[in-house]
Amino acid sequence: MALQPIDHFCETLDPHVKKAITAASVGSTNAQKAILERDYPGDKTDHLRSLANAIKGGDLAGNLEKAVASLERNGITVLFAKDGAEARDIIYNIIKEREAKNVVKIKSMTTEEIELNHFLQEKGMDVVETDLGELIIQIENEKPSHIVKPAIHRTRGDIAESFVKHNIAEKYDDNPNHLTLAARKYLREKYFAADVVVSGANYVLAEEGAIVLCTNEGNSRFSMAGAKTHIALVGFEKVIPSAKELAVFLNLLARSATGQTSTAYTDFVAGPGKSKNSPKEMFLVFLDNGRSDILASESAEILKCIRCGACMNRCPVFRLVGGHAYRATYPGPLGIVLSPLLAGDKLATLADLPKACSLCGACGEVCPAKIPLPDLILKNRDKVKKQHIHVPNDINFWPFKLLATTPWMWKSAMAMSKAANFLPLSWIKFGPAGRWFKSRTIPRINGGNFRNWFKKNG
Amino acid sequence: MFVPPENRIKGKKVNFMATCLCDAIFDKAAINSVELLKKFGAEVEFLSNQTCCGQPAFNSGDFASARAVIEHTMKVFGANDYPIVIPSGSCAAMLFHSSKIAFRDADEAKRKEVDKFADRIWEFCDYLVNVLGVEKIGGKFKAKVAVHNSCHSKGSGTPEAMKKLLTTIEGLELVDFDGSDDCCGFGGTFSVVMPELSAEMGEAKVKAITAKNPDLITAADTSCLMHQKGIADKHGIKYPAKHVAQLFYEAMKNGGLI
Known part of the structure; x- marks a missing residue:
């Protein structure tokens, strides 16, 4: 039986990995719910979410223009990249011009989006992820399976083995504290050697001309203490008006992502050379990579996303497959909206993604920016259909349409449907019926009974 | 979360929309729904040319087929302007929420027609309590x-x-x-x-x-x-x-x- 790629992934995923993903996701959803109910009871959470939605729905072009002026005023060189290739070249050239080789990275999904690490490594640079989760997957040459918790699919046993294999730990030890200490020791050397630090940004403050980084491990500060040059790659939708509005997002982000009141570290970087140890120069590369097209489309609301991961934690499909099933940088409900849109004219390669959703609506309920994710998922399905892209297991609806718009046919079909009770339907092994009967039975067909009853008793 | 329109049409004269599943399989659910509606004071009509809400096609992304089915449904229920009671939260949401997405690119007159139709849609329990004012089933x-x-x-x-x-x-x-x-x-x-x-x-x-x-x-x-x-x-x-x-x-x- 032909399965959609994500369905196939679900069927064949190692049960232990599946269990780890489910447990971590459910735990995060519960933590989000508990802390929001505790800190913003009643309709206060909803009020905050509405504020976040409204702020992100403001004058993005105007804010961006203002941000550029403020950032430059603070000594930050601002550059624009229209796509991933351009962004990679810009970043590479900055590093090359400084004859630098050692790059430390602060966790950034935007750099994942443009596959920066491989590009720089192929050019002979030493690129090291300093976020523990990112480091765990980088040494195994994997992609993140979650936007906030990139190693959600790996058990501590896997990590302990991997650390020995890659000389981060001397011997196998799956104690989480010991694993963290081993990584810390390994990374310390990298911080000292670093020439350049590459980060993303959670927010760009237009008024103040600063970027904001929310992290939990202190790795951002270590990275910036060692490196001489800081390059931040940022999707332009991360610009918000000012520090005043930031409060709304800081109150929502960590609560929604990890169930914390705030991340352990919130760094404000308002230009180079502000303290003795900070980088001496700073570049901010604003990435488009399809965002302008999305902004002009009916799916613009997806650009309000604050990358907390609450939607994927809550998603019943994500909980069974994890991020790798989605074959794209952004997984889960966010991903099945954003990834096909970012794919642009390569939509066909990710056209099955919007189908990975039972339309339960739960993602929309937990989204701190109140993005109507279910509606956007449906619009993506419409888009795929309009472009006549074939998706496995798609159903042809012309018979349904004909029946449901031709009452006499519909009524006769209902009256005749009882005959199906005498057919061995469960023997069907193909098509939609076959896929239904593989895991389910159907009840007795009583077609037309209600109509007859109503005629007599209605 | 699919939220119904704010000021939906109320009234005791109602249309019953059976849904395709009750039409084909769950006749008892539909029969008992009608009996209860009548018991609690509603006057129930069943417009026999009704078929389906169009949701199977809509959820699959075939909005063109879904629109054809919704058009048919709006035409059938255009016979009167009573509220429409449906023994299914999902079919109700299709007609009070999703239909608007299906017709989002249509001309203004059509979109108004779809909005107006959405204002008539009630799920069975929602209608019993919030329109008929039923406080108690008892028994x-x-x-x-x-x-x-x-x-x-x-x-x-x-x-x-x-x-x-x-x-x-x-x-x-x-x-x-x-x-x-x-x-x-x-x-x-x-x-x-x-x-x-x-x-x-x-x-x-x-x-x-x-x-x-x-x-x-x-x-x-x-x-x-x-x-x-x-x-x-x-x-x-x-x-x-x-x-x-x-x-x-x-x-x-x-x-x-x-």
Whole structure:
């Protein structure tokens, strides 16, 4: 039986990995719910979410223009990249011009989006992820399976083995504290050697001309203490008006992502050379990579996303497959909206993604920016259909349409449907019926009974 | 979350929209719904040219087919301007919310027609409590009952109305279960487009519910129950499930109220 790629992934995923993903996701959803109910009871959470939605729905072009002026005023060189290739070249050239080789990275999904690490490594640079989760997957040459918790699919046993294999730990030890200490020791050397630090940004403050980084491990500060040059790659939708509005997002982000009141570290970087140890120069590369097209489309609301991961934690499909099933940088409900849109004219390669959703609506309920994710998922399905892209297991609806718009046919079909009770339907092994009967039975067909009853008793 | 329009049309003269599943399979749910509507004072019409809400095509992304079916439905129910009562939270949400997405690029007159149609749509329990003002079902039904709140009814008055009415039945005990807010994996065509995911979600739901040994599982949607029961059957698990209208009717009958 032909399965959609994500369905196939679900069927064949190692049960232990599946269990780890489910447990971590459910735990995060519960933590989000508990802390929001505790800190913003009643309709206060909803009020905050509405504020976040409204702020992100403001004058993005105007804010961006203002941000550029403020950032430059603070000594930050601002550059624009229209796509991933351009962004990679810009970043590479900055590093090359400084004859630098050692790059430390602060966790950034935007750099994942443009596959920066491989590009720089192929050019002979030493690129090291300093976020523990990112480091765990980088040494195994994997992609993140979650936007906030990139190693959600790996058990501590896997990590302990991997650390020995890659000389981060001397011997196998799956104690989480010991694993963290081993990584810390390994990374310390990298911080000292670093020439350049590459980060993303959670927010760009237009008024103040600063970027904001929310992290939990202190790795951002270590990275910036060692490196001489800081390059931040940022999707332009991360610009918000000012520090005043930031409060709304800081109150929502960590609560929604990890169930914390705030991340352990919130760094404000308002230009180079502000303290003795900070980088001496700073570049901010604003990435488009399809965002302008999305902004002009009916799916613009997806650009309000604050990358907390609450939607994927809550998603019943994500909980069974994890991020790798989605074959794209952004997984889960966010991903099945954003990834096909970012794919642009390569939509066909990710056209099955919007189908990975039972339309339960739960993602929309937990989204701190109140993005109507279910509606956007449906619009993506419409888009795929309009472009006549074939998706496995798609159903042809012309018979349904004909029946449901031709009452006499519909009524006769209902009256005749009882005959199906005498057919061995469960023997069907193909098509939609076959896929239904593989895991389910159907009840007795009583077609037309209600109509007859109503005629007599209605 | 699919939230119904704010000022929907109320009135005691109503159309009953049976839904394709009640038309084909769950005749008793439809019959009991009509009997209860009449018992509580509604005057019920059944426009016989009705077919389906168009949701199978819509959820699959075939908006053109969905629009054709919605057009047909609007035409049939254009025979009068009464509210339309549906024994399914999901079909109701299709017609008060999703239809607007299906027609989002249509001309203004069409969009207004779709909006106006949405204002007439009520799920059965929501209508009983919030239009007819039913406070009590009463009667008797001695059983431990697990309630499955369908995903598409969560944003409407349905869950609260259903719970309110169930708690007025003597002998009925509601049982909680883990993950009661989670989707059971039916999702309409999702169940045949993503059969493995759907089945696994369904198995988790059946397991969570049967762990509490309820005597009956009920919902305002026959579709979710059909999927859950279909999965339970395949695993040889006993899964007595009934649409909430059938439960209400039996309770009233047991109490000699009907």
